[in-house]
Amino acid sequence: MAKMWAGRFSKEADAKLDSFNTSLPFDCRMYAQDIQGSLAHSEMLEKQGIISKEDKEAIHKGLKEILTDIESNELTFSSSYEDIHMFIEETLTNRIGDAGKRLHTARSRNDQVAVDMRLYVKKEIKEIEKLLLKFMNTLCIHAKENLDTFMPGYTHLQRAQPITLGHWMMAYANMFKRDIRRLENTYDLMDECPLGCGALATTTYPIDRNMTAELLGFKNPVDNSLDGVSDRDYCVELCSDLSILMMHLSRLSEEIISWCSLEFHYFELDDAYSTGSSIMPQKKNPDICELIRGKSGRVFGSLLSLLSMLKGLPLAYNKDMQEDKEALFDAIDTVKQCLDIIDPMFDTLTVCKERMANAALHGYINATDCADYLVKQGLPFRDAYHVIGKLVGYCSKENKAINDCTLEELKSFHPYFKEDVYQALDLKTCVLQRNVLGGPSPEEVQRQIEVIQDFIKGCESDET
Structure with missing residues (x-):
């Protein structure tokens, strides 16, 4: 098959060049976006009098048939x-x-791939x-069920202070909330249309870039054609x-x-989301979590690949930029796969509440509350801290x-101890009194859940 650029060359391309140069095996996933961009481009060309109405109608009919044929295999x-x-x-x-x-007419593959990529990334974001919001909702559901499931909170992986399992779940829900906001920021920054930038210097045809931007659902066209074809910031930012x-x-x-280990035994995974051993019949392994932990490095690698590929490129388009797709596509696929599996795995796990509560009774996690008790009796905190350290x-x-x-033992360390100290040191009291904004008390965690649920509803309503 003759290359579309064959007129300039006196020899056919070597087969090894074809194999090395092609991007079809991975950019074929953007077929729908490529057709979408071509429909908008031809619509604009006809409106501007650059092609005839008959040609536009033939192009539209042909493109739609190609789309149908691809999707039906x-x-x-x-x-x-x-x-x-x-x-x-x-x-x-x-x-x-x-x-x-x-x-x-009036476009280049440089602006064509740029618009395809942006359309594809917007869809994937x-x-x-949606997958992340679904998992956040699962966390909220289970947090409600565990408002009074007491457990140790940890620092340095040492038992530190009493919290609830619901409080722990909401910590991750807030992390994911920030992830959503980062994704939305990336979406907003990249929501500009590069179609019409041409190879790098636009075109001499009287095109209407505002029209194609609107047809393709962008808020506006990119403002500089050099930047429009060479920008892959949004790929880096998404990664x-x-x-x-x-x-x-x-x-x-x-x-x-x-x-899930016997040393903790706070959770037990459902059999449907666990694996076994080929030699040890007693094993029940958390392979899903281990794979997610491992695949995180794979996504980090995609980010580094994009940064390394782009850091030395002059304006405008360079073939190096073909390497953006495999890294970005793999990162997107990996994240979607991880979110799709962690949600049902988490939703079906069993919480070992007694084990958590028992752990919370040991390790002196009420030591800070004991110091606070003395402070409330009038002792300066630093003095109370030393007293409880000795205790x-x-x-x-x-x-x-x-x-x-x-x-009597307590009074031997300080006379401010009274009978009501035992109530103050009770695990439930320690948690209930932590009703400060952001704290682990059931009432406060319920408020945190409602904040996350309102955020989820807001995101979902924005989509409708």
């Missing part, structure tokens, strides 16, 4: 084409004749947001957003992995909890 992608753009254009020309040859999201999923996965040291040697000390 009656038309398959041929490896002999360089990219999705030439596949669509030459297939169209073979079907409708000269009208198909007029489609590329919305799909990722950055997805890397942060995967980091959050990886942190969550790490905790689930730990908490914990004593209890550790005696292998007892602070609550197990007699009042």
Whole structure:
């Protein structure tokens, strides 16, 4: 097959060049966006008097038939084409004749791929947001069920202070809320249409870039043609957003992995979302979480690939930029796959409430509350801190909890201790009194849940 640029060359391209140069095996996924862009472009060309109405109608009919044939698998992608753009254009020309040859008037593959990529990324951002909002809703549902499921909160992986499982779930929900806002910011920044930028310097034809931007659902055209064809900031930014999201999923996965171990036994995964061992019959492995933890590095790698590819490129388009697609597509696919599996896995896990509550009774996680008790009796906090430090040291040697000390033992460390100290040190009291904004008290966590649910509703209403 003759190349569309063959007129300049005296030799046919080497087969190895074709194989190395082609992007069709991966950019073929943008066929719908390529057809969408061509429909808008031809519509504008006809309105501006650049092509005839008859040619436009033939182009539209041919493009829609190609779309139908691709989606019904009656038309398959041929490896002999360089990219999705030439596949669509030459297939169209073979079907409708000269009208198909007029489609590329006043545009270049440089602005064509730029608009395809933006249309594709906009669609994928919305799909990722839907999956993430669904998982956030699952977290809210389970947080409501665990408003009074007491557990230790950790720092340095050491038991620190009492919280609830609902409070822990809302921490991740807030992380994902920020992820949604980052994705929305990326969407807003990239919502400009590069069609009409041409190869780099627009065109001498009287095109209407505002019209094509509106037809394609962009808020406006890009303002500089050089920037329009060479900009891949949105690819980098999306990979950055997805890397942060995967980091959050990886942190969550790490905790689930730990908490499913017998050493913690806070969670037990459903059999449908666990795997076994080929040699050890007792094993029940959290492979989903381990894979998510591992795949986070894969997404981070996509971000680094894009930054490395772009950092030394002069304006405007360079073939290096073909490498944006595989990295970006893989990051998108990986994130969607992870969100799609972690939601049902989390939704079906069993919470071992007694185990969590029992863990919360040990490790002196009410030591800060004990110090606060003395502060409320009039002792300066730093003095109270030292008193309780000595008390914990004593209890550790005696292998007892602070609550197990007699009042006489407590008074030996400071006379401000009274009988009501035991009520103050009760696990439930420690949590209920933490009703400060953002705290773990059931009432406050319920408020946090409502904030996240309102956010989810707001995002969903924006889509309708």
